[in-house]
Amino acid sequence: MEVLAGVAASAWSYFSDNSNLPLSSLFSTRSSGNANVTALVEKLSANAQVLLPGSDRYEDATMRWSVLAAPAVSFVVVVATEEDVAQTVKFANHEKLPYLAVNGGHGAILTQGRMKNGIEIWLNKLNTVELAKDGKTATIGGGTLSKTVTDTLWKAGKQTVTGCCECTSILGPGLGGGHGFLQGRYGLVSDQFVSMRMVNADGNLISISKKTHPDLWWAMQGAGHNFGIVTSVKLKIYDIVHKTWAYQSFIYTGDKVEGLYHAINEELLKNGTQSVDILNYSFFFNSPGLDPEKPVIMFYIAQEGAAAVDSIYTKPFEDLGTVVTGKGSGDYTQLAAWTGNANDSPPCQKAGLANIRFPIDLDTYSIEAQRAAYDLFAKGTKETPAFANSLFLFEGYSTQGVKAIDSDSTAFAFRANNLLVSPLITYQRDGSAALDKQAAGFGESLRQVLHRGSGRKEMHTYVNYAYGDESLKNLYGYEDWRQKKLKSLKGTYDPHGRFNFYAPIA
Numbered sequence: 001m002e003v004l005a006g007v008a009a010s011a012w013s014y015f016s017d018n019s020n021l022p023l024s025s026l027f028s029t030r031s032s033g034n035a036n037v038t039a040l041v042e043k044l045s046a047n048a049q050v051l052l053p054g055s056d057r058y059e060d061a062t063m064r065w066s067v068l069a070a071p072a073v074s075f076v077v078v079v080a081t082e083e084d085v086a087q088t089v090k091f092a093n094h095e096k097l098p099y100l101a102v103n104g105g106h107g108a109i110l111t112q113g114r115m116k117n118g119i120e121i122w123l124n125k126l127n128t129v130e131l132a133k134d135g136k137t138a139t140i141g142g143g144t145l146s147k148t149v150t151d152t153l154w155k156a157g158k159q160t161v162t163g164c165c166e167c168t169s170i171l172g173p174g175l176g177g178g179h180g181f182l183q184g185r186y187g188l189v190s191d192q193f194v195s196m197r198m199v200n201a202d203g204n205l206i207s208i209s210k211k212t213h214p215d216l217w218w219a220m221q222g223a224g225h226n227f228g229i230v231t232s233v234k235l236k237i238y239d240i241v242h243k244t245w246a247y248q249s250f251i252y253t254g255d256k257v258e259g260l261y262h263a264i265n266e267e268l269l270k271n272g273t274q275s276v277d278i279l280n281y282s283f284f285f286n287s288p289g290l291d292p293e294k295p296v297i298m299f300y301i302a303q304e305g306a307a308a309v310d311s312i313y314t315k316p317f318e319d320l321g322t323v324v325t326g327k328g329s330g331d332y333t334q335l336a337a338w339t340g341n342a343n344d345s346p347p348c349q350k351a352g353l354a355n356i357r358f359p360i361d362l363d364t365y366s367i368e369a370q371r372a373a374y375d376l377f378a379k380g381t382k383e384t385p386a387f388a389n390s391l392f393l394f395e396g397y398s399t400q401g402v403k404a405i406d407s408d409s410t411a412f413a414f415r416a417n418n419l420l421v422s423p424l425i426t427y428q429r430d431g432s433a434a435l436d437k438q439a440a441g442f443g444e445s446l447r448q449v450l451h452r453g454s455g456r457k458e459m460h461t462y463v464n465y466a467y468g469d470e471s472l473k474n475l476y477g478y479e480d481w482r483q484k485k486l487k488s489l490k491g492t493y494d495p496h497g498r499f500n501f502y503a504p505i506a
């Protein structure tokens, strides 16, 4: 009786969100991708939900930042406990169904599209932040978004490294390293991991740390999407030392490319020694009101612990001659909005667009390559109006905290690089493969211009920005030992390739 009641409760919780569907559809094999969903529902907690296509909640749960190569989802399990995750994985393994953890829904790598008729395991109810009494760590639920973590910690006088964007999760970025505004102080998001609870490929819940599982732990810090579903993670947190932040922004016309990137190299980056309290960030974009013919360049400098950005940093950029400048000050929680990364900023929106990136890490800007990239970006976005809203992003966070950690000690392979660069080709799909192909060709040619300009043989591509056709060396490092170690760990912990939809080691 109790089990049946449990079934009824779970079914009702599902059904209450789907009042347009008959209860029988929950149990119909047709609408659940031929899986015996009833068997799963029986095992889920009372607050879990199963969402089938046709309901509003299903639409919400499956909406993605980039619609290109979105995973094909037969049904969504909205998990409410870590045990729900374990039960869903066991069920899917038994039914031979593919599955994918979904968090903020901003992952855009094309490999996600390899999931066909799969189960989305939506983590957004695992949304908790609990501070430890000693004030040194916080345990966050596996589906917690960056803004929740930042705001909760801030209220307690604490902070940690998150991605810069409010709308992405902690673990989506963090399992691939995770770049953020505070990385100069404390390292990457993954460098904050202390221990975690995860569901492995067999559907078992395990607790891991560097001490208990040194090899798997190494992999979770940079290649973690390949090894399990993290249900919670304990993170290092820090007292807020500098409450204030200030920024100054500049908009330049395209004739300033050489002057701007030369000044960034000389005045800020300084061969990878950018001051730890500074970050710089720029992008090319089209703004016909500012320049009807060519893209303009938005450039920000932000400084920690300052009421206004020090003129020693801003003067060289003011002297270049700008179209518009802006400035302001406040606290750390406002940085995302200042740099266009807040929940309500355009880059965060799930607007039904294709968004593809072609990342490349750099040490410094080649002025000739910046010019060539700008000219190509201008030409491509003008000749194909569908690409007019594209951006070319240049992220220059300080790197001391990232470099302080031994590169061999984690699966994140590219600690020595100073710049995170990526064209972002944004467009409305027109139903033709030709436009997708053209967009990919455009993005790749922009990346290749910078690669040639870098003079490097190796191309390092940040896994969380990857387009999806990069090699394992591009994504996870060129060293033979690294590749061997990753493949061996994959063979041990995920021999059947169940976590193979996000930058798979395969």
Ligand SMILES: Cc1cc2nc3c(=O)[nH]c(=O)nc-3n(C[C@H](O)[C@H](O)[C@H](O)COP(=O)(O)OP(=O)(O)OC[C@H]3O[C@@H](n4cnc5c(N)ncnc54)[C@H](O)[C@@H]3O)c2cc1C
Pocket: 065, 100, 101, 102, 103, 104, 105, 106, 107, 108, 112, 123, 142, 143, 162, 163, 164, 165, 167, 168, 169, 170, 171, 172, 173, 174, 175, 177, 178, 179, 180, 224, 225, 228, 229, 230, 231, 341, 347, 348, 464, 465, 501, 502
């Ligand atoms: C607007 C924008 C801004 C960004 N800014 C930054 C930034 O500042 N720094 C940075 O490093 N990256 C940034 N990124 C890239 C970001 O790291 C990736 O897009 C990442 O995949 C987003 O994670 P998500 O949870 O939002 O997406 P999802 O699509 O939900 O997750 C991506 C993948 O992560 C895996 N995953 C997520 N949660 C878990 C979990 N709990 N356990 C196991 N696997 C999990 C799954 O494989 C999933 O397919 C940004 C992306 C966008 C779109």
